[in-house]
Amino acid sequence: MKRLLTGGEAVAHAMAQIDPDVVPVYPITPQTPIIQVFSKLHAEGRAHTEIVNVESEHSAMSAAIGSALAGARTITATSSQGLALMAEVVYIAAAMRAPIVMAVGNRALSGPINIHCDHSDSMLIRDSGVIQLFVENAQEAYDTMVYAPTLAEHPDVLLPVLVCQDGFTITHSAEPVELLPDERVREIVGDYRIPFSLLDTSRPTTHGPFAMPDYYYELRHQQVVAMDAALELLEADGRTVERYRLDGAHTALVCMGSTAGTAKDVVDELDGVGILRIESYRPFPEREIREALEHVDDVIVLDRANAPGSQAPLYTELAATLYGSGARIRSHVFGLGGRELHPEDIERIIAGDAERFVGLRGAACRV
Amino acid sequence: MKRLLTGGEAVAHAMAQIDPDVVPVYPITPQTPIIQVFSKLHAEGRAHTEIVNVESEHSAMSAAIGSALAGARTITATSSQGLALMAEVVYIAAAMRAPIVMAVGNRALSGPINIHCDHSDSMLIRDSGVIQLFVENAQEAYDTMVYAPTLAEHPDVLLPVLVCQDGFTITHSAEPVELLPDERVREIVGDYRIPFSLLDTSRPTTHGPFAMPDYYYELRHQQVVAMDAALELLEADGRTVERYRLDGAHTALVCMGSTAGTAKDVVDELDGVGILRIESYRPFPEREIREALEHVDDVIVLDRANAPGSQAPLYTELAATLYGSGARIRSHVFGLGGRELHPEDIERIIAGDAERFVGLRGAACRV
Amino acid sequence: MPELKAWHELPIAGVVERDEALRPRTGAYRTGVKPEVELAKCVDCLLCWLYCPDSAIVLEGTSFRGFDLDVCKGCEICSEVCPTGAIAMVAE
Amino acid sequence: MPELKAWHELPIAGVVERDEALRPRTGAYRTGVKPEVELAKCVDCLLCWLYCPDSAIVLEGTSFRGFDLDVCKGCEICSEVCPTGAIAMVAE
Amino acid sequence: MSRLKTMVRNQNGVPPLAAGHSLCQGCGIPIVVRTVLDSIPGKKVVVNATGCLEVATTRFPTTAWNVPWMHVAFENTAAVASGVESAYRALRRRHVVDEEITFVAFAGDGGTYDIGMQALSGALERGHRFVFCCYDNEAYMNTGVQRSGATPFGASTTTSPTGSVGLGKLQQRKDMTAIAIAHHVPYVAQATASHWQDLSQKAERAGAANGPAFLNVLSDCPVGWGHEPREFKRILDAAVETRFWPLYEVVDGAYRLTYEPKERVPVEEWLRTQKRFAHLLKDENADLLAYIQRQIDEDWNALLGLCGRAVAA
Amino acid sequence: MSRLKTMVRNQNGVPPLAAGHSLCQGCGIPIVVRTVLDSIPGKKVVVNATGCLEVATTRFPTTAWNVPWMHVAFENTAAVASGVESAYRALRRRHVVDEEITFVAFAGDGGTYDIGMQALSGALERGHRFVFCCYDNEAYMNTGVQRSGATPFGASTTTSPTGSVGLGKLQQRKDMTAIAIAHHVPYVAQATASHWQDLSQKAERAGAANGPAFLNVLSDCPVGWGHEPREFKRILDAAVETRFWPLYEVVDGAYRLTYEPKERVPVEEWLRTQKRFAHLLKDENADLLAYIQRQIDEDWNALLGLCGRAVAA
């Protein structure tokens, strides 16, 4: 039976069902409902986790690294400034190959300070080596959260996996969600295993050594390879991209997250317009994107983030991916800091009538 | 008369000549020589700055924001983990339009921990809205440092300016440097002026308010426009790109920083191969890049940074910039964590004989 | 509600100048009751002024004059702390 | 110097297993002098063992046996702390 | 009463924090802020951490602040203040600025005890001349009442909830006042909004201190504590009378109790006023209650000792 | 001598930190590390902050560590240790791990007093069961001797250099031991590498404490302090004898001096041993010297007071 749950609640339920060993976490809007609901379920005995209420997000990720590499399944959650504050250690988590799962409620970065959705926080760490999966709605948030440990802990992967949902739009929006039975979730995630546990005193290991130019490059490269492995698994599981009405389409909207839902309603009414929704932003599924857009003439990339002094990030990657393909490609930025994107805006974008910065008041100086 | 100075020393001398009001700073290799030499000059009475020896880089940038917006010319310096730790507030410095100058000694990000050069630290904050100027040698480091306040404090700009030099390769390498007379430097930088000083009690102002979806987008957009203004100034000052032997070239190497020097020695011996050195990485001079490479058939982008699970960042931006141009474009990653790039490597790259990850031991799994 | 402005009409970085700032009318937060004074009982002790979280007590010099109901949120603190019982909460 | 390895030959994340780790021979740090013991004077107090920063004092059980000059850096601490003057620094 | 008149005069018709903010009905924070700022004569410049106070007073394009005010982020208030104060010193030396200004930083307990602790500690070590005022409402309120280092033992919050196996927060509160004192700065005090004269005097001394000063001010939160706004004073008084929150100051290392409750009031008098403590008063939790009382008694005796006072056996 | 033999036995032929590291000739750090680890019986797991110790013991593919060891970054040692210890508790509950393990975190003064302070404070508040050992060499040595919160007043470092207008560091050192004590954890102690029995006993107590324990251990740095490696013991002894670095412990709030210098040795005896203090002994800086001595005397008296001892007037 479906239950009415917000994306945040759905993920918290997934966490309780996974029942991780350790959850180090720090509150921040719009992630907070996740940890609050999880804490409540925990207080009711529904999870047996060591919750570590750390004093900052930098420490949340640091504790998560320690715990994951000590041999404990570890989940955390954050948003925006939290992700920015822990950025340094997010890179290190990936490099130390700590298979942490992190629920992210995407939110605009300061400044100015704002609590609503955009994807600038995820973009900030796009080179960090962590896997980032973007979901469209609460159900997908739940499903992906249950899936995440299996990907993170896969012996060829062993990387942090971020399950990214749009702040408020998904985290705080109640929708029907079908939960799996607890046993099924335990079965899916199975036991936690890593190659070297710090607590294995019979085989003492040194984690996090110092690397000079003679070895840094090679050690770093292992992450590139792990990402490739993750991409293969995601491809096999059909979790890289969603192709919506792309068969025979001349125009494709490329986007991530909850906006895809709104866009689907729009393209259902149009001929020859489809949607390519990027589910796996990292690893970036270049090959599949190229395939999916092979016969498309017009590619419209919707970025919910910006890069002052350059082009928007998703657009830039799409252009690089499609380089030499002959398709026309357009960039639109939208929804920064929670600015709404309505179906009419999407219609205008498709029609070519929209400004580059959709919904911005005042003419953009840069075209 | 030229003096033998490392890039770090040269920048420290520029700082003493600028004699900023406040320097909040935290030590980190390879930036440290900058602040050490500056501290020594200060102890000898050559600068009259309030040096604030903060307890972390997060606080260094935070104090810099407070000081710059209180009406004091402010300079700081950092590298690598320092830049990563302050990333959250780097975004905010840009958004609050604090014209801070920051000397960066570029260094690889952990993990594993490494102290040598690559550009991953600068890449981490490429969407933050700060200006990033990359220099090739110690002389340019000095010149750019003297120039930086004028750009940062320009009324149409008012953004932080980062002067990025390759860690060790430039920061610790002694080269002949011509210093300007002190008075000339004072003249160039002039007085410090900002539109709203926090200390102006006669006109109380609220800095750093909370913005809801109704205003966040517009406030953010101001930074985009400021970046555009900076680009115009940089173009006018000839500080965006260096075109080296590009006239009539069929092949162009695109790179940043000290590597360009090594590459110049190589292409001097070749016909039809030129170099496009990006000096202004942010703002990214798209138009000039397109122009400079208009007649080039082969574009080879050298990235001293990587993005596991995607393409290298500079390559991605070049591809987006040249999208539709017809030029062939190739990506090479090199020099991570201080791995050397010798002239022979560059020759192999140009000849098409090099691996995608130049100098990596072991076959890359990803092509 | 005032018209929303375009980016170029906004002050740099959203700096708000005191003298140009909008001040929301938080009187709308009240939920049915408002404070009322019996001036005769007031001894100008200023405790209501001190404790009012919303700076809604109007003074003249150092004398109590009344409430700024545009902003008073009706929290009842003034009425609780008034030593002479001069303030009562009454239905709007 | 050992051959440098390729990325796929390295342990994941550079985790170093104790039993497979290389141990640098830091004896090369010595700058002309090395410790020498006059065993007759030694009372097995173990202070040299305790204070040697480089774990270069070789014991057998709890008795002093000698120096591991492969790693001794020649800091002279042992010779300073030896209560019986059993250790002297001598030219290499 | 003359202190109150001085405060009115200091305010000079323009409250530093004006009406028009969107803090909850009856929130204690603005009372703390105004009392502190009005007690310091002369010009003031405020730096503010992310939290209820900041979010609810500066929704663009509004502001409730009549004094210069700056917010940068959550964890760096003391660092921002360090920068502002250093700029002030540099500019005064150069005669660009010529007036006396007192710098006051406000942060919640989260922005002080937890995520803002390091920046504060660094600023105290460096000796910047500013007042750091923590309005301590004992939880992260802005994000919906999560436990902080300041949350007292046993309190229920959304991250230390009660439930079939949950008993509220299981750790003691961090003793931030003691930590500030251990920094050996010229002035440290613990105060509360309800004891306004005491708070006002402390704010004045803090502002006049020749170096960093730290004020830890207990401030109620009707929403997070679970009480009616009007109970504000009664509840904070109970915190003081039960010795849960002693009022004292440390001037250049010398401790002084600034108010002494007449008699030993059992801690229940404090706990029963708020929903967050409700479970502690249940019979099955009598041991927790006893533990809390014991802790308070011990802390009080230790404090009396530090104040050079005989301790009742 | 039996304590030393126990240590040898604890080590069991395998020093926790082995030879083959690239710390400087005569560096005091490994002495601290081995003494601490060898004094704690049973299995140990080490977490280490960035700094000389970390950088110089783990150049890939080498390691000098014979115990499980983890480094993540500079500022988060206590947070990493919190995670490891929480994992341990979770895994023990699930019987995945069944042995007793003591967790020891090592960080320099920079990684403790300054950038690592907040993570430490949070871990102390949460009550993780681990020993945090600061090897305090009074500056950022790994990056070339910059001043830290631990650098004493007057010391010359590369960021508090002497010069025509520079007099060394102008602030007092942060009193980190006092700050740790103010966290009211079960065990806090101040020690030094040269007084090994004292240090060893403290490490043993710290390891056995039922909650967080903090050790602040003065450790010399020939390079940064400016002295010959062999002078190690003489110099650290001077720190103790001049009362610059008192040896004491606080067990569940109770202070105890663990060593009392026989007589009052003037602070010059400590200062003159190191180049970083050379300028303080010049005639023109006599006032600085007097100030330093006064400060030491005051602190010592305050400490005696806390230890419940009569203070000489």
Add this chain to the structure above:
Amino acid sequence: MIEVRWHARAGQGAKTAAQLLAEAMLRAGKSVQAFPEYGPERRGAPMRAYTRIDDKPIRRHDSVTSPDVVVVMDESLVHDDDVADGLADDGLVILNAREAPAELSGLRVACVPVAENVNVAMLGAVAAALGEPPAADVADSAVALLGKKVEEHALRHAVEEGYACLS
């Protein structure tokens, strides 16, 4: 698709009401979505929440701009917020008041004069206006969600009271 907008003061339970309606509709086999608007304003400030109801899966994730039904839980909000904003042409305003104020003249307004458990009563009224779900189902949802805090019979009574006003 039916879109409902709820106006209330923060703390009055509009978010809960929006969710309860969705919950009841979900039980009745509909697709639903419910979400509030968030800002820095606190207890007492005017706020909005939304419910979407449809027969096919709801995929859009933008805010509601032209509601079919507007519910106003506190009469005073008529002055403090633009409650008629974007109301669909044949839209209905359900107001907690004895009679419709002048501000709303020209609109289709139904009054629900209740004083206790306002959000639940308004919920009943909305169900009546929409013709589904049945009052009993609404009450079941309310009891399931709020039963721990409010007495069951009070909740059922509130639903009925609201329902009655519009049926």
Add this chain to the structure above:
Amino acid sequence: MIEVRWHARAGQGAKTAAQLLAEAMLRAGKSVQAFPEYGPERRGAPMRAYTRIDDKPIRRHDSVTSPDVVVVMDESLVHDDDVADGLADDGLVILNAREAPAELSGLRVACVPVAENVNVAMLGAVAAALGEPPAADVADSAVALLGKKVEEHALRHAVEEGYACLS
């Protein structure tokens, strides 16, 4: 371009010597570059530094792989480091020793047996080997940089001593 590699133990002043040579060459109108190698190793560990000298501006910024001259400031390094690594075919090794050890047989080795101010003496020897700059200029550079720490006549003497060994 002439490339010189300096071998020493950390703390012996190789970085300074590399810079001094560059400084003296700069005074003589050359283009120069001087830089050390950095690692986690501390005082006492073998380390390297480099000097590049050319008539035209030096632009390359890679490390030196095939030095023309290798300077070994401490004889024992011959065992601890591969001092001949990449040495140019006609390259010269200048060694602080009485006589060349067996390890270096087959190479062109010049011995400079000095005990005091080794780095400065070796600098003098390099200048002699390169034929420029004149000993007096080298000494001036040394005095300018080190004059505060070491007595002038000692520095001049060291330069001459080194210079003499190779002239």
